[in-house]
Amino acid sequence: MSTPPPSLLVDDLAFAYPDGHQALFGVDLRLDQGERVALLGPNGAGKTTLVMHLNGILRGGRGRVEVAGLPVDEHNLQEVRRRVGIVFQDPDDQLFMPTVADDVAFGPRNLGLPEPEVTRRVAEALAAVDMADAADRPPHHLSFGQRRRVAVATVLSMRPEVLVLDEPSSNLDPAGRRELAEVLEALPVTLLMVTHDLPYALQLCPRSVVLDAGVVVADGATRELLADRELLAAHRLELPFGFDPRSVG
Amino acid sequence: MGAGHGHGAGLAAMYVPGASPVHRLEPHTKLVAVLAFALVVVLTPVHAGWAPWAYAGFLSLLLGVAAVAGIRPGRLLRGLVVEVPFVFFALLLPVVSRGPRTEVLGLSLSESGLAAGGSILAKATLSVLAATLLAATTDPRALLRGLDRLRLPAVLxxxxxxxxxxxxxxxxxxxxxxxxxxxxxxxxxxxxxxxxxxxxxxxxxxxxxxxxxxxxxxxxxRGYTGRLPTGPVAVVGPRSWAAALSLPLAAAAVLGAGSLLG
Structure with a gap:
C-alpha cells in the first residue's frame, strides 16, 4: 500500500485579481489526511483568496492546487467541490433553502445521489452536529450558534475530504463556541480553519500556518507559534489580554 | 446579535396550520383549482341580470371550502387588504363613465359604470378570497413545490x-x-x-x-448547476385532482345554470 495523497496540496500558488491587485505571491501548503490546521493572518493577508482557490471558485493564476490527488481545474470542478466543503462566515449566506433538511440535502442532490441515500446523509450530517431535531424547521427560526452548526452539516452531507471553515467562532456566545468546538473535534475529516481567534486555533488545531501579504510566513505547532511574540507582533496577530498559550493544558 | 428574527412574521403570516382535507390536498392541484375558479369568475358576463346571483353562488362555494378548512371569515377578510387599490378604481368608474345616468344619494352616476364597477369589485373580491384561502391552507414552501411541479420556469x-x-x-x-x-x-x-x-x-x-x-x-x-434540487414528489391520483377541482367545477356549474336559466 502506498501512502494516500495529501488531502490538500497547494503548490506555488500566485493570483492577481482582474483589477491588478495581487493577493497571493507563491503559497505552498500541504495538509495530510486527518490533520487540523489553523490558517492565521491579518485582514487582507490573502486568506479568503486562498480559500476560494481550494474549490476552484477562483482559478487561473500561477501554481496548482490538488485535493486528495485530484487537480483543481475546469474539468474536475464538481468533484473538487464535493471533496472540499467550505463553511462561510455568515450562516445566512450558507442556508438559503426553506428548511434545514432541504438545505443539508442541497449538496447531495446536486451530486445526483438517489433519494434514500440523500435522506441517510441528511440524518447523518445533522446528527454529527447535534441538530437532528431541527430538520424540518426554517433556518431563520434557529439561534445563531445552531445556524452555524447546520451550516457545517450542509457540507458534511457531501462527505468532504477537507472541511474549510471561515471564522467559525465569530459572533458565537461562549456556549455556542464550545458546542461547535466539540462538534469539530469529533469530525473525522481534514480541517482547515481560517480564524483570528487564536485561543480557538490552539484548542482545535495542533498546527498553524500564518499567511501575510500573500505568502506563508510561518508554519508549525500552534503552541509554539503563539508563544513567539515577535512573530505575532510582526503580522498583526494578538492574543487576548491575559492569555498565555504555554499555560493552557 | 440575533436581533430581529420575528417568528411567524412576514410572508408566512397568511398560513394557518391545520390538517383539514383542504390542507392535505397536494399544493399544485390547489393552485390549478384556484386559477380555474378565478377564470370562471372572470368569465361571468358583466351586464347579465343574473350575474349578482352567480356571484352569490361563487361566494357561498368559497365560504363552504373555508368552513371545511376551518378558516374563520375574519381571516379571509384580512386577505382582502391587497384589493384596496382595485376598490378605488371600481368606485371611480360610476363617476367617470358615460351613458345613461341615474341618481344615487344625490349623485349623478353612470348606469353602465355602476354595473362595471360593481362587477370589477365582485370579481376581484371573489378571486382574492380564493387566493387567500389557498394561502391560508398551504404552507408557502409547499406552494413553491406546487409551482415547480406545474413547470413554472425554475428561475422564477x-x-x-x-x-x-x-x-x-x-x-x-x-x-x-x-x-x-x-x-x-x-x-x-x-x-x-x-x-x-x-x-x-x-x-x-x-x-x-x-x-x-x-x-x-x-x-x-456545493455543486449548484442552475437548478434547485427538490426532494421526491408524491404521485397524485385522480381522486385528489377530483377533490381539488370540485371547487372550479361547481363554479362552472353555477355559471352554466345562470346562462341557461337567465
Whole structure:
C-alpha cells in the first residue's frame, strides 16, 4: 500500500485579481489526511483568496492546487467541490433553502445521489452536529450558534475530504463556541480553519500556518507559534489580554 | 446579535396550520383549482341580470371550502387588504363613465359604470378570497413545490424561494438600521428626512446585492448547476385532482345554470 495523497496540496500558488491587485505571491501548503490546521493572518493577508482557490471558485493564476490527488481545474470542478466543503462566515449566506433538511440535502442532490441515500446523509450530517431535531424547521427560526452548526452539516452531507471553515467562532456566545468546538473535534475529516481567534486555533488545531501579504510566513505547532511574540507582533496577530498559550493544558 | 428574527412574521403570516382535507390536498392541484375558479369568475358576463346571483353562488362555494378548512371569515377578510387599490378604481368608474345616468344619494352616476364597477369589485373580491384561502391552507414552501411541479420556469421558483427565505433577513437588517438611526436621535418626520432615508434604502440594496453574491458563492461551492434540487414528489391520483377541482367545477356549474336559466 502506498501512502494516500495529501488531502490538500497547494503548490506555488500566485493570483492577481482582474483589477491588478495581487493577493497571493507563491503559497505552498500541504495538509495530510486527518490533520487540523489553523490558517492565521491579518485582514487582507490573502486568506479568503486562498480559500476560494481550494474549490476552484477562483482559478487561473500561477501554481496548482490538488485535493486528495485530484487537480483543481475546469474539468474536475464538481468533484473538487464535493471533496472540499467550505463553511462561510455568515450562516445566512450558507442556508438559503426553506428548511434545514432541504438545505443539508442541497449538496447531495446536486451530486445526483438517489433519494434514500440523500435522506441517510441528511440524518447523518445533522446528527454529527447535534441538530437532528431541527430538520424540518426554517433556518431563520434557529439561534445563531445552531445556524452555524447546520451550516457545517450542509457540507458534511457531501462527505468532504477537507472541511474549510471561515471564522467559525465569530459572533458565537461562549456556549455556542464550545458546542461547535466539540462538534469539530469529533469530525473525522481534514480541517482547515481560517480564524483570528487564536485561543480557538490552539484548542482545535495542533498546527498553524500564518499567511501575510500573500505568502506563508510561518508554519508549525500552534503552541509554539503563539508563544513567539515577535512573530505575532510582526503580522498583526494578538492574543487576548491575559492569555498565555504555554499555560493552557 | 440575533436581533430581529420575528417568528411567524412576514410572508408566512397568511398560513394557518391545520390538517383539514383542504390542507392535505397536494399544493399544485390547489393552485390549478384556484386559477380555474378565478377564470370562471372572470368569465361571468358583466351586464347579465343574473350575474349578482352567480356571484352569490361563487361566494357561498368559497365560504363552504373555508368552513371545511376551518378558516374563520375574519381571516379571509384580512386577505382582502391587497384589493384596496382595485376598490378605488371600481368606485371611480360610476363617476367617470358615460351613458345613461341615474341618481344615487344625490349623485349623478353612470348606469353602465355602476354595473362595471360593481362587477370589477365582485370579481376581484371573489378571486382574492380564493387566493387567500389557498394561502391560508398551504404552507408557502409547499406552494413553491406546487409551482415547480406545474413547470413554472425554475428561475422564477428560485427567486420566490429566496424571497421567502430572505424576507426576514432583509427585514431584520432594515429594523437594525432603523434602530441605529433612531438611537442617534433621528426622527422621520420632516421632508428633510428623505435625505437620510434615500441613502439608507440604497445601502440596504447594496447589502442585499452583496449578500446575493455571497449566497451564490456558497451555492457554487456545493455543486449548484442552475437548478434547485427538490426532494421526491408524491404521485397524485385522480381522486385528489377530483377533490381539488370540485371547487372550479361547481363554479362552472353555477355559471352554466345562470346562462341557461337567465
Amino acid at each position: 421558483v428560485q427567486i420566490l424561494t429566496f424571497m421567502i427565505r430572505y424576507a426576514d433577513v432583509v427585514g431584520g437588517e432594515l429594523r437594525r438600521m432603523k434602530v441605529a438611526r433612531e438611537s442617534r436621535g433621528f426622527r422621520a418626520r420632516r421632508v428633510g428626512a428623505l435625505k437620510v432615508l434615500g441613502p439608507a434604502a440604497g445601502s440596504l440594496f447594496i447589502r442585499s446585492y452583496e449578500r446575493g453574491e455571497r449566497v451564490h458563492l456558497a451555492m457554487l461551492s
